Amino acid sequence: MELEITLSNPKTKQRMDIKLPARYSTLEDALQWINCDETVNAGGRMYGGCGRGVVACYFENCNVFELNYWASITQHFDYDKSSQFLGGYFIMSQKGSVDMPTAINLALNIQTNNLVLSQPAMDERDLAEFYLDNDLIPELADVTDDAYQWVVDHTNLQELGEEICQKENGTFVSGEYVTMEKLDDLYDGIIRMPQSEPYVFKLEIGFPHNNDDGSRYSVPLPASHGELERVLEDMEVTDFPQLADYNFQSIVPTFERMDFHITDIYTLNQLATSIAYFKETGELNTYKAMVDALDVINLDKVHNLCELVDDFELNPSDRDFASYGRKQCPNMLPEDLLEYLDTAEYGKKIAEKNGVSMTRYGALIPKDGVPLMEKLAQLNEVQSQGMTMGQTM
Structure with a gap:
């Protein structure tokens, strides 16, 4: 059920x-x-x-x-x-x-x-x-x-x-x-909470269907290089492209709809390491809000976001433009007057001016006023220039 x-x-x-x-x-x-x-x-x-x-x-x-x-x-x-x-x-x-x-x-x-x-x-x-x-x-x-x-x-x-x-x-x-019949008293009234997952990602991998013996191997990430090497040894292959992914779990539920290939496992592992760090520092919600603000979710984008987390802060109490707009109104305005103002439209304009993205986790506020997508484009440009320079050297 x-x-x-x-x-x-x-x-x-x-x-x-x-x-x-x-x-x-x-x-x-x-x-x-x-x-x-x-x-x-x-x-x-x-x-x-x-x-x-x-x-x-x-x-x-x-x-x-x-x-x-x-x-x-x-x-x-x-x-x-x-x-x-x-x-x-x-x-x-x-x-x-x-x-x-x-x-x-x-x-x-x-x-x-x-x-x-x-x-x-x-x-x-x-x-x-x-x-x-x-x-x-x-x-x-x-x-x-x-x-x-x-x-x-x-x-x-x-x-x-x-x-x-x-x-x-x-x-x-x-x-x-x-x-x-008469029931026994089996419930002690203690609420059993599910255990926090000891991983960021958990992959279930095996052999491709044309060479599939039905066996599956569970791989929690982040993992050390040695742990990933032992997976290859246990499955008697030399590299992950010889395998296929069959199931994927994440402590960031949005990621479970993300497309990836088993060849991305090392990038996933780097991403898992960063997310584990954000969880320890209390920045995970900010990162999840950044993911929520993306126009399209793919592995490259969510991986690049990790470099930008320090540039943003999250305000969980603002979940819509009306709430954000009320807080941006001048303090001298009486409360009863605010009821007649279009605080949603005002909040939307101020959010656009300040580069604020409204997410399901709250208002995502850039510390330097640069919106997330613009910030991400700047990072991509820097990375492209670095790759170009590396190829010409």
Whole structure:
């Protein structure tokens, strides 16, 4: 099961959708986008079919890490266990709202003890037939075969199914009849946060499809030259172009949509080293804002950005031109007058004048007033001149 939730910042009203379970860097990045911490309100819904339509479970105003823990438990549930969870949730919701700790405890019980039981049945009539065919009605345990058959032939299956369902407090979900026994207290209330990734990039590499034996090798970056050499030795090749990349993860989620080739691994490693440094110095958000401000994202551009991080600063509190414009207005203007001014248009003009880029992480402010794209073009020109001089020497 996969849960899609909506994160919301109650102060700024910023919202964004995210799928769970998610890695630490994905959650961290999402919270940075909406300028909030882990106490953010989060809500989501999970649906499942039943004999009469749809069963939906709702989670509102939950800690996002608590939601993520629940999603990490249920993500590997098969069809039966998913039906059991939805059925158990529905049964409990008949007695009142189900909070996230209760939902986590239900999931843990299904995962470990399977205390929520299910049997194949679409509706009450189907349930009655199942119980009669499998001798599951205690009142008929001691009757003769003839008497049993007479009862079967003269029973209103719909009414019998309704009585069984009411007696057992059962419900129908996704073609299953679900009942719930007493749950064990398996959840201690401690919120399990995902571990911070010990890498900047993680590559999954192997042989090209025409020479693919199905084996994969995980390569975390940054890595030393010796560690990369050992990868080649382990895979019994002389160079990375003999291999292919199959999967790519990054603590900068935007990069996971970036195209690259296995031959770029040394450039990726240099980039990973720089990003690891930015993470230690607290400049990672500034760098991510610089990436967000690019017109096109490719490996060369994001690598060159590393040389420009010291030239910029990030203001996370300004997420739009209106907010930025209000702060640029003269201090002597009364607050009530600002309500009648087009602060968004004013903020946009002042931002253009000051070379400010508005990103999802906040306002990216150049310390010398030179906009990011102009700064990047200047760097590219210097690099091109250096290459030209090197070729003529």
